[in-house]
Amino acid sequence: xxxxxxxxxxxxxxxxxxxxxxxxxxxxxxxxxxxxxxxxxxxxxxxxxxxxxxxxxxxxxxxxxxxxxxxxxxxxxxxxxxxxxxxxxxxxxxxxxxxxxxxxxxxxxxxxxxxxxxxxxxxxxxxxxxxxxxxxxxxxxxxxxxxxxxxxxxxxxxxxxxxxxxxxxxxxxxxxxxxxxxxxxxxxxxxxxxxxxxxxxxxxxxxxxxxxxxxxxxxxxxxxxxxxxxxxxxxxxxxxxxxxxxxxxxxx
Amino acid sequence: xxxxxxxxxxxxxxxxxxxxxxxxxxxxxxxxxxxxxxxxxxxxxxxxxxxxxxxxxxxxxxxxxxxxxxxxxxxxxxxxxxx
Numbered sequence: 521x522x523x524x525x526x527x528x529x530x531x532x533x534x535x536x537x538x539x540x541x542x543x544x545x546x547x548x549x550x551x552x553x554x555x556x557x558x559x560x561x562x563x564x565x566x567x568x569x570x571x572x573x574x575x576x577x578x579x580x581x582x583x584x585x586x587x588x589x590x591x592x593x594x595x596x597x598x599x600x601x602x603x604x605x606x607x608x609x610x611x612x613x614x615x616x617x618x619x620x621x622x623x624x625x626x627x628x629x630x631x632x633x634x635x636x637x638x639x640x641x642x643x644x645x646x647x648x649x650x651x652x653x654x655x656x657x658x659x660x661x662x663x664x665x666x667x668x669x670x671x672x673x674x675x676x677x678x679x680x681x682x683x684x685x686x687x688x689x690x691x692x693x694x695x696x697x698x699x700x701x702x703x704x705x706x707x708x709x710x711x712x713x714x715x716x717x718x719x720x721x722x723x724x725x726x727x728x729x730x731x732x733x734x735x736x737x738x739x740x741x742x743x744x745x746x747x748x749x750x751x752x753x754x755x756x757x758x759x760x761x762x763x764x765x766x767x768x769x770x771x772x
Numbered sequence: 773x774x775x776x777x778x779x780x781x782x783x784x785x786x787x788x789x790x791x792x793x794x795x796x797x798x799x800x801x802x803x804x805x806x807x808x809x810x811x812x813x814x815x816x817x818x819x820x821x822x823x824x825x826x827x828x829x830x831x832x833x834x835x836x837x838x839x840x841x842x843x844x845x846x847x848x849x850x851x852x853x854x855x
């Protein structure tokens with residue numbers, strides 16, 4: 521079935537946003553920013569950290585948090601239903617939950633490769649499917665933001681499976697944007713390496729090299745990524761199916 | 773599980789270097805940069821140990837970054853076999 525191209529109505533700003541992996545790091549920063557911006561936020565993570573619990577306690581009417589492993593689809597479904605009962609229909613999703621990698625491909629256990637793919641690729645595709653089905657079934661519009669990585673576009677040792685999943689999500693972003701015909705805006709934000717991760721994922725030599733090659737002279741901080749996520753969820757733009765890199769031009 | 777001794781791993785390390793026209797110093801304190809033993813050489817050595825023992829040796833990268841000498845390589849692989 522082919523669709524005629526008709527001007528779609530603008531997708532309204534998201535008002536109830538589901539955030540996966542919202543308990544720490546960038547996810548926690550996104551949850552914090554959205555709540556401070558007046559949105560309602562449903563956030564889950566494998567463990568609800570004291571920071572996330574405190575945040576939810578400060579916004580009891582607008583926050584719904586819980587412990588959910590993103591790979592547990594049934595638990596995610598139950599969480600979404602409970603969140604919508606409390607906050608209203610979800611019209612925004614931030615796929616942030618992911619596991620990292622720090623091992624050369626030849627020395628990465630096959631079970632670890634499967635776990636990385638399940639968490640970083642299969643689970644966000646399932647969660648997105650779940651959210652979109654609910655949006656479409658209720659005749660709503662919405663916005664999806666996938667948090668990917670510069671690893672999807674540039675090569676780094678020790679991150680083969682991780683990079684593959686992030687590249688997969690970048691590709692899914694483009695196809696979903698096409699598939700959803702402007703009714704749901706789908707974009708990705710690809711941060712460069714965060715300072716907090718660098719010492720763990722890359723060695724000091726690589727860290728120094730990346731900083732030297734970054735025109736802005738510093739590694740990306742979560743606070744620099746959050747406004748881009750908010751823009752994609754809230755602002756009236758025609759950005760759709762794009763991957764926005766936030767890395768200070770380190771990769772160009 | 774068959775386990776290689778430190779001396780056996782040292783022999784394999786010598787073979788890895790010999791294939792590249794390099795020599796393995798007798799001194800365990802020898803610096804890997806001076807020897808010319810790079811991270812992929814370490815991978816090759818680990819895979820040779822795997823072949824010999826029949827067991828996969830999987831490990832994260834941070835451990836590798838602490839390895840600076842021939843002795844560090846041998847200690848790491850001996851320890852890894854026991855995990």
